[in-house]
Amino acid sequence: MLSLPELASIAHKLLVPFSIAFIFTISVCTIICSVDLSILLPSILRPQKGLALPSLNQSRWMQARCWKDNAASLVQQAYIKIVCSDAVLTVFLLQFPGKVFQVFDPDGPQVFIPPNLMDEIEAFPDNVLSISDGVKELFQTEHTMFPDPGNQEWITWTKQNLDKNVAKYSAIVKQELSGLFPWQFQRYGGWQPIQAHPKLVQIVAAIASRIFLGHPIGTKEGQPSRKNPEWIMATITYPRDLFIAIYFLNFWPRWLRSVAKYMIPHMWVSWMHAGLAARVVEEALQHPANGDAAHGVYEMLSEEKKNDYLSQGRAQLGFAMAGMHTTIRVISQALFDLAEHPEYIPMLREEIKKVWGPRDAYKEPIMEQFASLKKLDSFMKESMRLHGGVSESMLPSPLSSFQNQTLTNEKASFRRKVLQPITLSDGTFLPPGTSVYFPTHALSHDPSIFPDPDKFDGLRFYKLRQRSQADANKHQFTAIDNHATYFGAGRHACPGRTFAGVLAKWILIALVTRYDFKIIEGDSTPRDFQFSGLLLVNTKKMIMIRDRVVV
Numbered sequence: 001m002l003s004l005p006e007l008a009s010i011a012h013k014l015l016v017p018f019s020i021a022f023i024f025t026i027s028v029c030t031i032i033c034s035v036d037l038s039i040l041l042p043s044i045l046r047p048q049k050g051l052a053l054p055s056l057n058q059s060r061w062m063q064a065r066c067w068k069d070n071a072a073s074l075v076q077q078a079y080i081k082i083v084c085s086d087a088v089l090t091v092f093l094l095q096f097p098g099k100v101f102q103v104f105d106p107d108g109p110q111v112f113i114p115p116n117l118m119d120e121i122e123a124f125p126d127n128v129l130s131i132s133d134g135v136k137e138l139f140q141t142e143h144t145m146f147p148d149p150g151n152q153e154w155i156t157w158t159k160q161n162l163d164k165n166v167a168k169y170s171a172i173v174k175q176e177l178s179g180l181f182p183w184q185f186q187r188y189g190g191w192q193p194i195q196a197h198p199k200l201v202q203i204v205a206a207i208a209s210r211i212f213l214g215h216p217i218g219t220k221e222g223q224p225s226r227k228n229p230e231w232i233m234a235t236i237t238y239p240r241d242l243f244i245a246i247y248f249l250n251f252w253p254r255w256l257r258s259v260a261k262y263m264i265p266h267m268w269v270s271w272m273h274a275g276l277a278a279r280v281v282e283e284a285l286q287h288p289a290n291g292d293a294a295h296g297v298y299e300m301l302s303e304e305k306k307n308d309y310l311s312q313g314r315a316q317l318g319f320a321m322a323g324m325h326t327t328i329r330v331i332s333q334a335l336f337d338l339a340e341h342p343e344y345i346p347m348l349r350e351e352i353k354k355v356w357g358p359r360d361a362y363k364e365p366i367m368e369q370f371a372s373l374k375k376l377d378s379f380m381k382e383s384m385r386l387h388g389g390v391s392e393s394m395l396p397s398p399l400s401s402f403q404n405q406t407l408t409n410e411k412a413s414f415r416r417k418v419l420q421p422i423t424l425s426d427g428t429f430l431p432p433g434t435s436v437y438f439p440t441h442a443l444s445h446d447p448s449i450f451p452d453p454d455k456f457d458g459l460r461f462y463k464l465r466q467r468s469q470a471d472a473n474k475h476q477f478t479a480i481d482n483h484a485t486y487f488g489a490g491r492h493a494c495p496g497r498t499f500a501g502v503l504a505k506w507i508l509i510a511l512v513t514r515y516d517f518k519i520i521e522g523d524s525t526p527r528d529f530q531f532s533g534l535l536l537v538n539t540k541k542m543i544m545i546r547d548r549v550v551v
């Protein structure tokens with residue numbers, strides 16, 4: 001009897017010989033069926049019983065159709081320029097301040113909670129308002145190989161190890177960066193255009209691989225040649241393949257998905273990633289490492305689960321999705337902002353110099369030093385406010401129109417499923433089965449919360465932090481606040497955020513102290529797009545770079 005990893009490995013080998021024509025045919029059939037089903041089925045056949053909340057002046061069908069129109073553009077256009085989901089949310093937030101509202105996407109009603117009711121919502125226990133069920137639905141874990149949220153060990157590892165020992169992991173980042181950074185960013189004698197995003201992806205993926213899997217699968221003391229390229233590539237492309245697989249799966253009614261999934265090529269690819277992950281974890285476990293997640297999670301497992309490499313491999317993919325792509329996105333967006341607003345560069349350099357000493361003479365990483373980089377912290381938070389901060393991945397070749405973009409789930413910064421009836425203090429009734437979100441992006445653009453919300457003000461949060469001791473904490477990059485839910489909220493708020501902040505700062509410090517940046521004159525290439533509730537980063541957008549000119 002073959003084990004699941006072996007089966008996945010065989011599937012991997014068999015899949016390659018499949019003819020391109022076959023895949024193409026299946027894809028086209030899937031798309032054709034999907035178009036029809038998605039228009040007809042979702043909001044009509046899956047109404048939410050007992051849910052009576054304000055919505056648009058449009059029918060549910062029209063709203064779902066509007067969402068769908070974005071999706072249809074997926075295979076037709078080089079990029080998506082539809083702001084349906086977001087425009088809807090912003091309009092609602094302003095139209096119904098303080099009220100719970102619903103928006104219909106092709107999967108049915110999505111309920112959004114305003115800031116005044118967030119504390120109430122966060123207080124419900126998991127058996128009333130479940131993150132696991134929300135995650136299961138978002139990632140369709142029943143059909144995909146996304147980590148089963150029931151397996152909590154990887155979340156526990158993040159809380160008990162990564163978050164509690166950030167200084168230790170910061171030292172590993174520093175060590176790895178010394179080799180990885182010059183590998184990707186060389187000398188630039190004069191102004192040159194570069195695609196910075198793919199370089200950042202390689203650096204962060206290698207660091208993440210080292211921390212999550214250890215030696216020798218990850219990098220070895222900054223020697224990129226020692227990294228496992230197949231695994232690094234899998235961690236980079238996995239979210240992309242998974243999201244596209246889910247995207248096509250969601251076109252089908254739930255009762256058909258168990259069958260429909262076999263017709264979705266990206267679903268096969270994401271299963272293959274899981275097979276590879278299982279093999280890689282098994283190998284990694286042969287090599288004791290310094291505090292890596294693979295060993296940490298392994299230690300927490302019961303004896304019978306210790307040999308379940310597929311489940312541990314899925315956890316590794318979860319780490320990549322939750323930890324790596326989110327962080328890359330933040331760094332990438334901050335770099336775009338540096339290029340768009342180079343006037344901040346001298347100010348940030350000055351602060352870094354004051355806190356760290358002369359350029360390149362980095363002392364040992366001390367957490368207090370990171371905390372003192374308040375202007376950099378503010379700059380990163382402002383960038384995240386305007387350009388999202390959830391998850392991303394490069395999109396794939398079969399959907400060539402999407403090759404340029406990275407992807408983030410805009411709604412996922414707080415996603416829960418109602419399991420038992422809830423009545424909020426304003427009388428809102430939420431029946432079981434309701435999907436609940438925080439409107440993170442819309443809040444960021446609410447002028448009553450952030451004056452002049454569309455303006456990039458790199459010192460916005462720095463200035464807010466000067467007001468009082470409470471504000472000094474409330475407006476930090478990693479702080480959780482009902483107006484800034486980029487890291488979620490409540491007991492399930494992101495446990496990796498302190499580490500993410502430190503990793504992002506390490507890389508931004510390296511960039512700011514070594515290079516000058518500016519945008520390409522006349523370049524109007526967008527840096528991100530919106531698409532059916534997802535925010536996409538244009539990974540191919542270029543910026544100008546040159547070696548720092550010391551004046």
Ligand code: HEM
Nearest residue numbers: 155322323326327389413414487488489492493494496500
């Ligand atoms: C800038 C980077 C990051 C962003 C924007 C981010 C964002 C988020 C968000 C929005 C959530 C959902 C919270 C909720 O539903 O209330 C989350 C959960 C989570 N994140 Fe992060 N994250 C980042 C980095 C990381 C890193 C580096 C790790 C480390 C592995 C990590 C591990 C996790 C885990 C394990 C959860 C699940 C927590 C739970 O279910 O209790 N994240 N993150």
